[in-house]
Amino acid sequence: MKPESPPSITFWVTAGILLLWGMGGASIYIAYFLETPQEFALTAEIAANRDAYAEYIANIPLWAIAVGIIAAVTRLLGACALLLRNAWALPFYLVSLPFFLVALFRAFVLADVANVMSTGHIATEVVFVTLSVFAVWFSYRFKANGTLK
Numbered sequence: 001m002k003p004e005s006p007p008s009i010t011f012w013v014t015a016g017i018l019l020l021w022g023m024g025g026a027s028i029y030i031a032y033f034l035e036t037p038q039e040f041a042l043t044a045e046i047a048a049n050r051d052a053y054a055e056y057i058a059n060i061p062l063w064a065i066a067v068g069i070i071a072a073v074t075r076l077l078g079a080c081a082l083l084l085r086n087a088w089a090l091p092f093y094l095v096s097l098p099f100f101l102v103a104l105f106r107a108f109v110l111a112d113v114a115n116v117m118s119t120g121h122i123a124t125e126v127v128f129v130t131l132s133v134f135a136v137w138f139s140y141r142f143k144a145n146g147t148l149k
Helices: 009-034 037-044 047-058 062-083 089-110 119-144
Strands: none
Touching (some): 009 062, 009 119, 089 119
16 A cells, blocks of 8 residues: 655645635624724725725625625635644535625626726625636545545
8 A cells, every 4th residue: 555645845834824814804894893884884895995995894684694604704714724634624615616606796796896906806796706616626636646644
């Protein structure tokens, strides 16, 4: 039997980046409960959009916040599982992705948030979708090759 080789530095760096992304996503939802919509808008938007974005934040329905929290928590758990080389990373990311897509659908299609977001904020959301898909692929790849147990 061939001895198992440790994961590459690329695995660890990527898992670390996914952990930072997961922590950032979780911190956003903590801000929903600790900051007023106006305070939250100050950190995310350009001055011209702040009032409209604050109004958008104030009117996010509880179910949509819950969907976002589930996406963020499972994303964070997926990253922790990666760092522990645990195969649960894949199911966590597989749960996170559709919840995140539902949250974005509600925001961009049902609530038309793009009208009150800066271009940079919209671009960030596109990067986050890309990272979500990447996290599923990455965890699948390393589960399939036996790195995740």
